[in-house]
Amino acid sequence: xxxxxxxxxxxxxxxxxxxxxxxxxxxxxxxxxxxxxxxxxxxxxxxxxxxxxxxxxxxxxxxxxxxxxxxxxxxxxxxxxxxxxxxxxxxxxxxxxxxxxxxxxxxxxxxxxxxxxxxxxxxxxxxxxxxxxxxxxxxxxxxxxxxxxxxxxxxxxxxxxxxxxxxxxxxxxxxxxxxxxxxxxxxxxxxxxxxxxxxxxxxxxxxxxxxxxxxxxxxxxxxxxxxxxxxxxxxxxxxxxxxxxxxxxxxxxxxxxxxxxxxxxxxxxxxxxxxxxxxxxxxxxxxxxxxxxxxxxxxxxxxxxxxxxxxxxxxxxxxxxxxxxxxxxxxxxxxxxxxxxxxxxxxxxxxxxxxxxxxxxxxxxxxxxxxxxxxxxxxxxxxxxxxxxxxxxxxxxxxxxxxxxxxxxxxxxxxxxxxxxxxxxxxxxxxxxxxxxxxxxxxxxxxxxxxxxxxxxxxxxxxxxxxxxxxxxxxxxxxxxxxxxxxxxxxxxx
Amino acid sequence: xxxxxxxxxxxxxxxxxxxxxxxxxxxxxxxxxxxxxxxxxxxxxxxxxxxxxxxxxxxxxxxxxxxxxxxxxxxxxxxxxxxxxxxxxxxxxxxxxxxxxxxxxxxxxxxxxxxxxxxxxxxxxxxxxxxx
Numbered sequence: 001x002x003x004x005x006x007x008x009x010x011x012x013x014x015x016x017x018x019x020x021x022x023x024x025x026x027x028x029x030x031x032x033x034x035x036x037x038x039x040x041x042x043x044x045x046x047x048x049x050x051x052x053x054x055x056x057x058x059x060x061x062x063x064x065x066x067x068x069x070x071x072x073x074x075x076x077x078x079x080x081x082x083x084x085x086x087x088x089x090x091x092x093x094x095x096x097x098x099x100x101x102x103x104x105x106x107x108x109x110x111x112x113x114x115x116x117x118x119x120x121x122x123x124x125x126x127x128x129x130x131x132x133x134x135x136x137x138x139x140x141x142x143x144x145x146x147x148x149x150x151x152x153x154x155x156x157x158x159x160x161x162x163x164x165x166x167x168x169x170x171x172x173x174x175x176x177x178x179x180x181x182x183x184x185x186x187x188x189x190x191x192x193x194x195x196x197x198x199x200x201x202x203x204x205x206x207x208x209x210x211x212x213x214x215x216x217x218x219x220x221x222x223x224x225x226x227x228x229x230x231x232x233x234x235x236x237x238x239x240x241x242x243x244x245x246x247x248x249x250x251x252x253x254x255x256x257x258x259x260x261x262x263x264x265x266x267x268x269x270x271x272x273x274x275x276x277x278x279x280x281x282x283x284x285x286x287x288x289x290x291x292x293x294x295x296x297x298x299x300x301x302x303x304x305x306x307x308x309x310x311x312x313x314x315x316x317x318x319x320x321x322x323x324x325x326x327x328x329x330x331x332x333x334x335x336x337x338x339x340x341x342x343x344x345x346x347x348x349x350x351x352x353x354x355x356x357x358x359x360x361x362x363x364x365x366x367x368x369x370x371x372x373x374x375x376x377x378x379x380x381x382x383x384x385x386x387x388x389x390x391x392x393x394x395x396x397x398x399x400x401x402x403x404x405x406x407x408x409x410x411x412x413x414x415x416x417x418x419x420x421x422x423x424x425x426x427x428x429x430x431x432x433x434x435x436x437x438x439x440x441x442x443x444x445x446x447x448x449x450x451x452x453x454x455x456x457x458x459x460x461x462x463x464x465x466x467x468x469x470x471x472x473x474x475x476x477x478x479x480x481x482x483x484x485x486x487x488x489x490x491x492x493x494x
Numbered sequence: 495x496x497x498x499x500x501x502x503x504x505x506x507x508x509x510x511x512x513x514x515x516x517x518x519x520x521x522x523x524x525x526x527x528x529x530x531x532x533x534x535x536x537x538x539x540x541x542x543x544x545x546x547x548x549x550x551x552x553x554x555x556x557x558x559x560x561x562x563x564x565x566x567x568x569x570x571x572x573x574x575x576x577x578x579x580x581x582x583x584x585x586x587x588x589x590x591x592x593x594x595x596x597x598x599x600x601x602x603x604x605x606x607x608x609x610x611x612x613x614x615x616x617x618x619x620x621x622x623x624x625x626x
Contacts, residue, residue, distance in 0.1 A: 133584050133587075136588075136591075137587055137591065140591045140594075140595070144591075144594055144595065144598055147598060147602070148598065151602055151605065156609040156610070156622075157622060159602055159605045159606050159609055160606055160609075160610075160618060160622070162602055163527065163599065163602045163603070163606060166595065166598065166599050166602065167521060167530060167534060167599075170534055170537075170538070170595050170599075171518070171521070171534075171537065173591075174537055174538055174541045177541050177588060178541050178544060181541070181544055181545050181548065181581075184548070184581070185548050190580075
């Protein structure tokens with residue numbers, strides 16, 4: 001049963017997008033896309049329950065046997081990603097942004113939902129497929145859709161940011177395609193498991209090393225690994241707030257899965273981290289990201305930009321977990337996918353609430369807003385505390401396992417640096433909280449008329465804020481799944 | 495293998511790496527957004543050529559099974575070497591992706607021109623510096 005409906009996970013949003021284009025009714029499209037995503041979420045959760053404990057569900061497209069045919073193959077790793085993406089899409093789409101993105105007129109809003117669905121279909125496709133070239137196609141579907149979504153932001157600079165994002169993203173995509181081409185040249189197959197089985201990576205084989213380099217750089221652009229992160233702060237701070245919430249919670253997460261899959265499943269940990277010693281590059285870059293991006297976040301005066309820089313820093317934590325190449329550290333990185341999605345998604349939804357009521361998220365404009373919008377501000381504080389990694393929030397869970405993994409590896413200095421970088425997070429979160437609660441409202445911008453955000457906005461933001469606390473206290477589900485996924489990846493399976 | 499031999503044997507790769515770098519250089523060095531898009535196209539074309547190059551089998555013919563009435567489905571007694579059709583098929587998809595990317599990039603360039611009144615990146619950046 002479940003293997004029959006597995007393919008619907010991608011097909012449903014892919015077919016729903018043109019339906020939205022044809023129906024041209026914004027309200028219908030909104031609830032229709034919400035319904036489709038809800039079904040996808042249900043399928044993803046069903047898959048996750050099915051594959052927990054080492055199960056695999058496979059679907060062969062068109063009945064062609066792999067390795068010749070394209071195979072959709074779901075193990076704990078993929079199911080975890082699918083559940084994460086669909087859950088976040090569900091919460092973000094249920095957010096009632098009261099009139100959609102600013103630059104989209106009412107009669108065109110159905111197209112916005114169509115693009116949103118395409119983006120979701122692309123991200124789910126990357127996570128579900130077992131074919132290397134298929135990944136490239138889905139990668140480009142989701143990327144093209146996200147360039148469009150970013151360009152819909154209210155500010156003039158949104159379009160320019162989308163253009164930069166497109167240029168960077170396309171270069172990354174072409175690098176990925178070249179890497180896949182080299183792997184095909186080496187192995188004669190595109191099926192991921194078949195590539196992994198046939199590839200015998202060695203340092204003397206330049207083609208393999210080049211393929212690895214191209215794949216890692218290409219994915220790193222999409223993931224915004226530290227020196228390649230330049231597109232991210234602009235894209236996230238000028239995109240429509242709902243889009244920022246969605247992309248921050250899902251797009252980089254799927255890229256992270258892709259990177260982990262390439263490193264562990266295709267090339268294998270013994271080659272990448274034993275022979276090639278990729279951690280010698282990945283670890284310093286992760287630590288630089290944690291410090292420089294957090295440092296940049298401190299000096300931002302716009303809350304969205306601050307959160308965007310913090311996202312770059314959080315990617316640093318994830319890649320740090322990757323570079324430990326042990327089960328605890330990798331599980332820490334994987335659990336941080338979910339945890340960061342919950343907290344950053346929640347924070348960007350709070351930003352959307354503030355933008356709707358206050359009209360600006362400049363830190364000065366938010367002075368004293370805590371009294372006027374207590375519930376929104378409280379959600380902001382919960383998300384902020386989670387970014388710092390205060391016990392009882394999801395941020396603490398991630399950092400705990402990351403630090404354990406790093407210590408297991410014997411990198412004491414790196415563990416100390418993780419803790420020190422949390423202090424930087426304390427500074428930038430503290431700056432916002434200080435403005436929101438303790439500063440007097442600016443006289444030029446009276447906030448007496450500002451009221452609490454409407455329920456349709458508050459509820460999704462609070463769902464994520466509550467999840468940030470709930471999964472901070474109960475780690476069985478999140479860490480349990482992440483640990484299983486990490487062990488599966490380290491064993492070279494997907 | 496001497497370096498001259500390896501150069502001549504791999505000339506197709508040298509050519510497409512050169513093409514790729516030309517594309518990348520245009521993307522980085524040119525301020526005009528349309529030229530950037532063209533650079534991106536050249537960059538993509540190099541990658542597409544890479545796949546096409548790899549599909550070539552020495553002495554291979556187009557991968558179409560010849561119709562031989564005497565031996566339906568057979569080769570007519572002798573082996574035929576075919577070029578690999580798969581990379582070509584993949585590149586059809588990649589070309590479509592490239593067209594979509596180009597179209598979107600040009601559409602964005604039009605909107606940038608509408609917002610900034612220019613298609614030059616440096617002028618747009620200067621405008622942002624001035625107006626925030």
